[in-house]
Amino acid sequence: MLNRQKRTRRRTHAKSQQGCLSSLGEYALFSDPLTRVGGEKSTYPIPTYQALVGITESIYWKPTFIWYIDRVRVMNPIRMQTKGVKPILYAHGPNAAANTLSYYTYLYKVRYQVEAHFEWNPNMPDLAPDRNEDKHFQIAQRMIKRGGRRDIFLGTRECQGYVEPCTFGEGRGAYDQTPELGFGMMYHGFNYPSDTGREKLELRLWRPAMAYGIINFMLPYQCTEVRELCDWEKESFMLRRNCQPVEDLCRDVIQA
Numbered sequence: 001m002l003n004r005q006k007r008t009r010r011r012t013h014a015k016s017q018q019g020c021l022s023s024l025g026e027y028a029l030f031s032d033p034l035t036r037v038g039g040e041k042s043t044y045p046i047p048t049y050q051a052l053v054g055i056t057e058s059i060y061w062k063p064t065f066i067w068y069i070d071r072v073r074v075m076n077p078i079r080m081q082t083k084g085v086k087p088i089l090y091a092h093g094p095n096a097a098a099n100t101l102s103y104y105t106y107l108y109k110v111r112y113q114v115e116a117h118f119e120w121n122p123n124m125p126d127l128a129p130d131r132n133e134d135k136h137f138q139i140a141q142r143m144i145k146r147g148g149r150r151d152i153f154l155g156t157r158e159c160q161g162y163v164e165p166c167t168f169g170e171g172r173g174a175y176d177q178t179p180e181l182g183f184g185m186m187y188h189g190f191n192y193p194s195d196t197g198r199e200k201l202e203l204r205l206w207r208p209a210m211a212y213g214i215i216n217f218m219l220p221y222q223c224t225e226v227r228e229l230c231d232w233e234k235e236s237f238m239l240r241r242n243c244q245p246v247e248d249l250c251r252d253v254i255q256a
Helices: 049-059 125-130 133-146 246-255
Strands: 016-028 065-074 080-085 102-120 160-165 186-191 200-206 214-216 225-231
Touching (some): 049 065, 049 102, 049 186, 133 246
Antiparallel strands (some): 016 102, 016 160, 065 214, 080 102, 186 200
16 A cells, blocks of 8 residues: 655655555565576576565556565465476577477465555656655655556566555564565666666666565665666657657556
């Protein structure tokens, strides 16, 4: 359930709203994208920040704002299951190797409570007229109840997920009595030019820890372990050209 909450943050130029949703699914695979090129995939024991951002963006997103994940609560025990799969062969030609069996290790029967908020994107000044807090809030609320505007995936395309409203902290979690678990160095997410204003693609790393089932995330601009990967061109958006005004979208969503 979304709750209005204005917070005083270091970034005083942006408004923020905070909400909570429950995300669940039969399987999930949260991994560092850079480790997938070898064919085998193995999941982290907890969701990555970037995967949770992907879920919120599937529920509702516009370039006018950026979703930030505040914390996640792990509700079900962390269980893993390994499957043999035959991945799609992308290389062709006489020297390309034939498809071979690979092993993917998934999380099994996952359920999370996610607390997130959005802030206006300062790198999209042309979309300033689209910053209608109440309209975005109403659409996000309605989209959570409907299960999202787009399909929900838990880390990868083959892991279908579902979302529903919830109250953070409600219900019994599997790790409510566990004081602290550390997970070492992990992939946090990517810095995209539309979010940072820099025409670079960057990789963020961090060291998460779970206390009593809850992981408090560092926000992207708080991460100190950042690696530059490549040049990346910033996307541009203009209202009524490639971005629907929120007033029109809200009317469509409410009437639908």
